[in-house]
Amino acid sequence: MIIDCHGHYTTAPPALEQWRKRQIAGLADRSVAPRVSDLKIGDDELRASIADHQLRKMDERGIDRTIFSPRASFMAHHVGDFATSSAWAGICNELCYRVTKLFPDRFVGAAMLPQSPGVDPATCIAELERCVESYGFVAINLNPDPSGGHWNAPPLTDRFWYPIYEKMVEHRIPAMIHVSTSCNPSFHTTGAHYLNADTTAFMQCLTSDLFQDFPALKFVIPHGGGAVPYHWGRFRGLAQELKKPPLKRHLLNNIFFDTCVYHQPGIDLLAKVIPVHNILFASEMIGAVRGIDPETGHAFDDTKRYIDASPSLTSDDRRNIYEGNARRVYPRLDAALAAR
Amino acid sequence: MIIDCHGHYTTAPPALEQWRKRQIAGLADRSVAPRVSDLKIGDDELRASIADHQLRKMDERGIDRTIFSPRASFMAHHVGDFATSSAWAGICNELCYRVTKLFPDRFVGAAMLPQSPGVDPATCIAELERCVESYGFVAINLNPDPSGGHWNAPPLTDRFWYPIYEKMVEHRIPAMIHVSTSCNPSFHTTGAHYLNADTTAFMQCLTSDLFQDFPALKFVIPHGGGAVPYHWGRFRGLAQELKKPPLKRHLLNNIFFDTCVYHQPGIDLLAKVIPVHNILFASEMIGAVRGIDPETGHAFDDTKRYIDASPSLTSDDRRNIYEGNARRVYPRLDAALAAR
Numbered sequence A, B: 001m002i003i004d005c006h007g008h009y010t011t012a013p014p015a016l017e018q019w020r021k022r023q024i025a026g027l028a029d030r031s032v033a034p035r036v037s038d039l040k041i042g043d044d045e046l047r048a049s050i051a052d053h054q055l056r057k058m059d060e061r062g063i064d065r066t067i068f069s070p071r072a073s074f075m076a077h078h079v080g081d082f083a084t085s086s087a088w089a090g091i092c093n094e095l096c097y098r099v100t101k102l103f104p105d106r107f108v109g110a111a112m113l114p115q116s117p118g119v120d121p122a123t124c125i126a127e128l129e130r131c132v133e134s135y136g137f138v139a140i141n142l143n144p145d146p147s148g149g150h151w152n153a154p155p156l157t158d159r160f161w162y163p164i165y166e167k168m169v170e171h172r173i174p175a176m177i178h179v180s181t182s183c184n185p186s187f188h189t190t191g192a193h194y195l196n197a198d199t200t201a202f203m204q205c206l207t208s209d210l211f212q213d214f215p216a217l218k219f220v221i222p223h224g225g226g227a228v229p230y231h232w233g234r235f236r237g238l239a240q241e242l243k244k245p246p247l248k249r250h251l252l253n254n255i256f257f258d259t260c261v262y263h264q265p266g267i268d269l270l271a272k273v274i275p276v277h278n279i280l281f282a283s284e285m286i287g288a289v290r291g292i293d294p295e296t297g298h299a300f301d302d303t304k305r306y307i308d309a310s311p312s313l314t315s316d317d318r319r320n321i322y323e324g325n326a327r328r329v330y331p332r333l334d335a336a337l338a339a340r
Helices: A014-028 A043-051 A054-061 A082-102 A121-133 A159-171 A189-206 A229-241 A264-273 A303-309 A315-329 A331-339 B014-028 B043-051 B054-061 B082-102 B121-133 B159-171 B189-206 B229-241 B264-273 B303-309 B315-329 B331-339
Strands: A003-009 A065-070 A107-112 A139-142 A175-177 A219-221 A255-258 B003-009 B065-070 B107-112 B139-142 B175-177 B219-221 B255-258
Touching: A003 A082, A003 A315, A014 A082, A043 A054, A043 A082, A054 A065, A065 A082, A065 A139, A082 A107, A082 A121, A107 A121, A121 A159, A139 A159, A175 A189, A189 A219, A189 A229, A189 B189, A189 B229, A229 A264, A229 B189, A229 B229, A229 B264, A264 A303, A264 B229, A264 B264, A303 A315, A315 A331, B003 B082, B003 B315, B014 B082, B043 B054, B043 B082, B054 B065, B065 B082, B065 B139, B082 B107, B082 B121, B107 B121, B121 B159, B139 B159, B175 B189, B189 B219, B189 B229, B229 B264, B264 B303, B303 B315, B315 B331
Parallel strands: A003 A065, A065 A107, A107 A139, A139 A175, A175 A219, A219 A255, B003 B065, B065 B107, B107 B139, B139 B175, B175 B219, B219 B255
Antiparallel strands: none
């Protein structure tokens, strides 16, 4: 079985974006604010938005299941306040849930949280539990920078975030550490902010003892871990200077990297440097980079090709990257698969 | 000849740091502010601080010359105002100049600029020209985030920075794009902020047409280009989506990557993905990662070993990485070497 642990609903029907625009307009003028019930998207529309896009590509590429969450760049936690994020997360999560019900053999949900800058993350727990308990979601996306590029939240290792971690451990769900749209003109969203956040999150964990407080906590760092595997020697050396244990013992029981690296040499490096046990297959397809690579004739985000071609991997390694590791990191996914 | 294009004076005599501490104390209480003339460091002290450290390692590793600039993390442009940065840059640059006079066959200078958050970069031109004209410096370090991790300056592609670029082109000096200490608790200075800045700067250039305005402008992106080479497919794909020319034509006449990547697989990826023409040897020795790699028994920052061992490089490639490319990117260095 091939499990893609990083899919977003980037192809939702246009009514969703229209509702969001009205919600944002409503922040300035309450009279135009929409109700949640104003959004009407039928099952046929939902089905078509998936069947013609994610599902078609999954079939073409041989991907069996995708862990599916709301579009990352649309989370935009910097917009409005907690009530804004709460209504928006509720809508986006429900749509993903409906996709998982329409295609129960192919999609399993991961939740967007209603984060808001400066707001206690404990306010997200109701939505988190609703998604896990009512929707059967198996993970969350956690945004380390709800400000959208101003980076004024406490580091992920601060007790500020502990209420979320307690619930993650209780419900046995990992978090993908994923920022959203940058509203800082310094940072291009998908070309800088996403990768920077991956590197930043890893280094925050490296300097801390977070996983001593939460030995069962699991973070998936997307986009191949940002700059981390390429600079693995730097990080090993920094850990040594900071008198931390070797990275394998210090972080690799808790941190996993996905394979959203869009060329063969990048995947080859990832597979060589990071223990196979810590690599989870993912493509983030129909995401940041949707084109065809003129050097290969294949889609940049068709990451399965790179893994299949990576010379340092055995067939056992590939089984772990494609399935085994995900079933271990996402125990609720494993349970759902076993139950089917 | 082997030229290390990325060295900082990290081993300056302690009197320098003591002066800086007094300068910072003087921001709150003018009565304790030091004068520039209060700093007294003799030639013997300077000589020892180099001979026992950088120079010894250069000899051990077979490095002939280092492009030498003030300590990056000490620049701390976020401290005080323009007058603060101006006095501090003047002192730091003069010390580097004295090092180049004491060891004229081994060190050539690169200038720290007296940047300050929110201040017009044109204010840096006097120091830039002093360093080039009086000190024979061959490059500058340009900090894209003088705030130290708040990223509130305009992107490098904004006309805000053009006065610096005009002077760089006029004097035929490249800039290493190098941030300083992070005062944002989200970002570890050498483990996150430095690498993020490298990625950010590259992506700023990618989204712009800066090098159409300045075809002769040259940027060196340190630390192996941050996350860029590892994600080269992502950047090629983003350029394609943004309707930019292929990266080689769009950016690689103007952007160069150093080799401060502290393990063999990272250097192997860099050498495979980035054209050899765009790779400059560097180690940033006695910098962020000073320890011995227990996996190899050699210093993490002994990057020459990785380049010597990298299987995709020919001896011609190595000559270019070690010498030829630096002489082309730093024409004033080339002229100085030819004159000796």
